[in-house]
Amino acid sequence: MNLQDPRVLRTRQLIREAFSELLRTKGFDAISIKDIAQNATINRATFYDHYVDKYALLDETIEQAFHGMIPEEVKLSREFTEEICDQLILMTHSYIVDFYRICRMDSKFIAKLVDEKIKKMLEQTIESIFLKEENHQLPAYDYIKIISAMTSSTIYGAAYRWFTDGENDRTDLLAKIVRPYVMNGLGLYHK
Structure with missing residues (x-):
């Protein structure tokens, strides 16, 4: 994956924004990958193309x-x-x-x-x-x-x-x- 590709950057931004919104409303423990994917309007496989799990996303x-x-x-x-x-x-x-x-x-x-x-x-x-x-x-x-x-x-x-x-x-x-x-x-x- 080319991390400089505009599509990759946009997808990662969508994932981070969805995650941030969920952190405000649900709390980390209650957030699932399905929640993040739905809020980011991507599928779960796309999430896993970018992050190993929600802990890696939290770290970033x-x-x-x-x-x-x-x-x-x-x-x-x-x-x-x-x-x-x-x-x-x-x-x-x-x-x-x-x-x-x-x-x-x-x-x-x-x-x-x-x-x-x-x-x-x-x-x-x-x-x-x-x-x-x-x-x-x-x-x-x-x-x-x-x-x-x-x-x-x-x-x-x-x-x-x-x-x-x-x-x-x-x-x-x-x-x-x-x-x-x-x-x-x-x-x-x-x-």
Whole structure:
């Protein structure tokens, strides 16, 4: 299958749109491949030509939405600054709010899968910034991976807690609380 073929792109878009609509109305566990195919106006065989199962579709949906939300400034950043930190905190919180409000996460198992995927993508985003830093003093790639994991866990954990505590209108305060913690921790490694 040629993933650049306009027909393939259109079919995949129809499938993703149908899936997104079903996530809003039914919840992941209740969605069947038949539901997705019917909403996308395709047959089940066509669905399976594009995706192994609904978990693969969920994975792609999460990834596309996350990468679409990353500000260009963050993608191009060559240094983990306070401004980049703030953008990552706010973006992560916004993604969590959007995902959990739009999608009915009726399964703790699926919610855990989604959370792990988001954390991993955030970690990879942070790691790519650290790897581009010209003057980083970290002794080895393994340290960068560990620091990226700790930084992403801090940001994700705080953003998720802010969401579950219902403090969604005060994201400025969220950034104000989390940024110093993250930056002070990173200061130990950027001397």
